[in-house]
Amino acid sequence: MERRVGIIGAGVSGLLACKYVVEKGFQPIVFEAQPGLGGVWTHTIETTKLQTPRQAYVFSDYPWPSSVKEDFPNHKQVMGYLESYANHFGLLPYIKFNTSVVDIDYVITQQGHQDMLSWTHWGGTTDGCWSNPKGKWQITTTTITTTIGVQEHQVYEVEFVILCVGKFSGVPNVPHFLPPNKGPDAFSNGKVIHSMDYSAMDKSGAAEFVKGKRVAVVGYQKSALDIANECAIANGVDNPCTLIYRRAHWNIPDHHPYGVSLASLYLNRFSELLLHKPGEGLLLSLLATFFSPLRWAISKFVESYIKSKFPLKKYNLIPEHSFLQEIASCSIPTVPDRFYDLVEEGSIILKKSNEFGFNKDGLVFKDDDDATAPLEIDVVILCTGYKGDEKLKNIFKSPKFQSYIMGSSNSTVPLYRECIHSRIPQLAIIGYSEGVSNLHTSEMRCRWLAHFLAGGFKLPSIKEMEKNVLQWEKYMKRYAGPYYRKSCIAILHIWYNDQLCKDMGCNPRRKKGLYAELFEPYGPKDYANLTPGKN
Ligand SMILES: Cc1cc2nc3c(=O)[nH]c(=O)nc-3n(C[C@H](O)[C@H](O)[C@H](O)COP(=O)(O)OP(=O)(O)OC[C@H]3O[C@@H](n4cnc5c(N)ncnc54)[C@H](O)[C@@H]3O)c2cc1C
Numbered sequence: 001m002e003r004r005v006g007i008i009g010a011g012v013s014g015l016l017a018c019k020y021v022v023e024k025g026f027q028p029i030v031f032e033a034q035p036g037l038g039g040v041w042t043h044t045i046e047t048t049k050l051q052t053p054r055q056a057y058v059f060s061d062y063p064w065p066s067s068v069k070e071d072f073p074n075h076k077q078v079m080g081y082l083e084s085y086a087n088h089f090g091l092l093p094y095i096k097f098n099t100s101v102v103d104i105d106y107v108i109t110q111q112g113h114q115d116m117l118s119w120t121h122w123g124g125t126t127d128g129c130w131s132n133p134k135g136k137w138q139i140t141t142t143t144i145t146t147t148i149g150v151q152e153h154q155v156y157e158v159e160f161v162i163l164c165v166g167k168f169s170g171v172p173n174v175p176h177f178l179p180p181n182k183g184p185d186a187f188s189n190g191k192v193i194h195s196m197d198y199s200a201m202d203k204s205g206a207a208e209f210v211k212g213k214r215v216a217v218v219g220y221q222k223s224a225l226d227i228a229n230e231c232a233i234a235n236g237v238d239n240p241c242t243l244i245y246r247r248a249h250w251n252i253p254d255h256h257p258y259g260v261s262l263a264s265l266y267l268n269r270f271s272e273l274l275l276h277k278p279g280e281g282l283l284l285s286l287l288a289t290f291f292s293p294l295r296w297a298i299s300k301f302v303e304s305y306i307k308s309k310f311p312l313k314k315y316n317l318i319p320e321h322s323f324l325q326e327i328a329s330c331s332i333p334t335v336p337d338r339f340y341d342l343v344e345e346g347s348i349i350l351k352k353s354n355e356f357g358f359n360k361d362g363l364v365f366k367d368d369d370d371a372t373a374p375l376e377i378d379v380v381i382l383c384t385g386y387k388g389d390e391k392l393k394n395i396f397k398s399p400k401f402q403s404y405i406m407g408s409s410n411s412t413v414p415l416y417r418e419c420i421h422s423r424i425p426q427l428a429i430i431g432y433s434e435g436v437s438n439l440h441t442s443e444m445r446c447r448w449l450a451h452f453l454a455g456g457f458k459l460p461s462i463k464e465m466e467k468n469v470l471q472w473e474k475y476m477k478r479y480a481g482p483y484y485r486k487s488c489i490a491i492l493h494i495w496y497n498d499q500l501c502k503d504m505g506c507n508p509r510r511k512k513g514l515y516a517e518l519f520e521p522y523g524p525k526d527y528a529n530l531t532p533g534k535n
């Protein structure tokens with residue numbers, strides 16, 4: 001029986017998937033649409049840096065080069081690090097660049113197993129992944145041959161697919177404008193783009209695009225803050241950048257509120273004791289309830305620090321939700337250095353609006369007293385995020401699998417261990433669910449997956465997997481509120497990693513001594529010597 005593995009994407013997740021399955025003796029094919037590796041890091045705006053400290057955004061077995069001293073390296077340094085990782089572990093020969101996967105299709109090869117809904121175990125077998133697969137995946141690709149630009153179509157067959165297509169690219173989230181004739185098409189005297197298009201421009205192209213223009217930026221998360229900052233620096237008070245947001249957020253100045261690290265407040269075992277956990281027993285549940293005032297106080301402590309650093313009250317920017325919700329949704333962007341100085345001097349104008357549309361000259365705000373007076377503008381940059389779930393969905397040929405991925409309108413993308421859909425056989429997804437350091441999160445999952453593919457453990461029944469998914473969903477809804485669909489595990493990453501460790505037969509307690517185990521933050525270095533099946 002063949003054991004062919006296809007990996008789609010050569011960003012951080014695809015590189016990790018490749019490295020760990022190669023280590024287990026597989027010979028994967030990695031399909032990458034772009035001419036190079038690195039995913040989102042290949043097209044960022046000029047000022048992009050890591051937001052996660054590099055000590056957390058690090059491969060467990062491959063340190064940052066000593067030449068990188070910054071805690072938050074810039075995008076070029078990140079790219080250099082990823083390229084050197086791929087070279088060091090000999091991953092390049094496995095990657096087919098310029099090769100887009102058009103779709104993937106699961107074809108049943110064993111007669112009598114078409115009724116997949118009757119399967120009680122993942123893939124229709126209790127024997128593990130390879131012993132008795134009921135079908136195989138067909139991967140249809142288009143390759144652009146660089147020399148003459150010709151497109152070649154090809155179909156590959158593999159027994160296992162690892163989807164590493166990323167979440168923050170490809171399918172932009174573009175707001176729905178009502179009525180429809182008030183959308184960007186109505187803005188005949190100006191231009192509307194998404195932050196994705198702006199990030200794709202090179203430094204001089206982006207500078208030229210905004211120079212001397214009246215720019216409006218929509219959103220109040222990292223892309224919006226960074227792009228508004230760039231535009232304001234380019235244009236100053238003569239052509240201020242208007243930042244249009246619908247919800248204020250606890251965006252942070254740094255990772256050390258009043259000198260205490262966020263990691264020691266939120267990323268150790270003690271901090272996880274303050275939270276209700278998926279599938280917790282009575283004792284843990286009582287503890288989380290008992291500690292709820294402390295949980296509240298820590299959140300208030302961080303909020304008070306942010307308020308002391310930024311003029312939130314002056315600009316009516318105090319969020320209605322807690323910092324706890326912010327970090328539980330993996331959305332704590334760092335505010336660019338001079339952002340509020342630019343607001344104070346008038347180079348950035350903040351405008352709250354829940355609903356707006358366009359006319360030929362600019363933007364019309366539905367909630368303004370005079371809703372007919374437009375904000376005259378030349379360029380609108382929508383920094384409204386991405387539809388990562390649709391990107392995943394689109395890759396499946398089967399409408400049934402497409403609907404499985406999307407889940408229902410009020411569920412998360414239902415993945416067991418945040419990697420496997422209980423009813424999509426012989427396939428795993430890495431990089432959808434988020435953590436504090438997405439590199440570390442993907443690395444843990446790739447280790448787990450590779451060990452599973454090597455026969456290291458078996459998955460529970462479909463029913464048990466679904467139960468577990470619902471427990472995590474309950475947790476996400478409880479703490480991330482409306483952002484539960486981001487599938488963020490950040491403030492429960494130790495509890496989550498514990499489960500991966502137990503599946504792999506490893507000791508989840510990675511520290512020396514009770515104090516360290518309880519109070520020291522957990523990060524990639526704690527799992528550096530993790531050997532599945534051994535320690
Ligand atoms: C500007 C920016 C900064 C960020 N900063 C941080 C940070 O500081 N800390 C942090 O933890 N996270 C950060 N993130 C999140 C980031 O997405 C992850 O850290 C990580 O880089 C994601 O890697 P990935 O491989 O999962 O996805 P991606 O980097 O998106 O890679 C996916 C790859 O799949 C390829 N692909 C997609 N579809 C197909 C197809 N159909 N056929 C073939 N190939 C395909 C793409 O071309 C791409 O190369 C940032 C994201 C952005 C956008």
Ligand SMILES: NC(=O)c1ccc[n+]([C@@H]2O[C@H](COP(=O)([O-])OP(=O)(O)OC[C@H]3O[C@@H](n4cnc5c(N)ncnc54)[C@H](OP(=O)(O)O)[C@@H]3O)[C@@H](O)[C@H]2O)c1
Pocket residue numbers: 048049050051052168173174175176195218219220221222223224226245246247331333383384385386
């Ligand atoms: N390291 C870096 O420097 C860097 C740089 C850029 C991006 N990133 C990462 O990339 C990811 C994507 O970031 P992002 O900022 O592009 O997207 P994002 O985090 O998804 O934020 C989207 C923003 O758009 C707003 N929005 C969405 N739909 C809207 C609508 N219909 N009308 C008005 N506003 C709407 C959201 O408002 P609500 O909050 O009200 O929902 C939010 O403020 C994040 O993980 C981020 O950390 C990192």
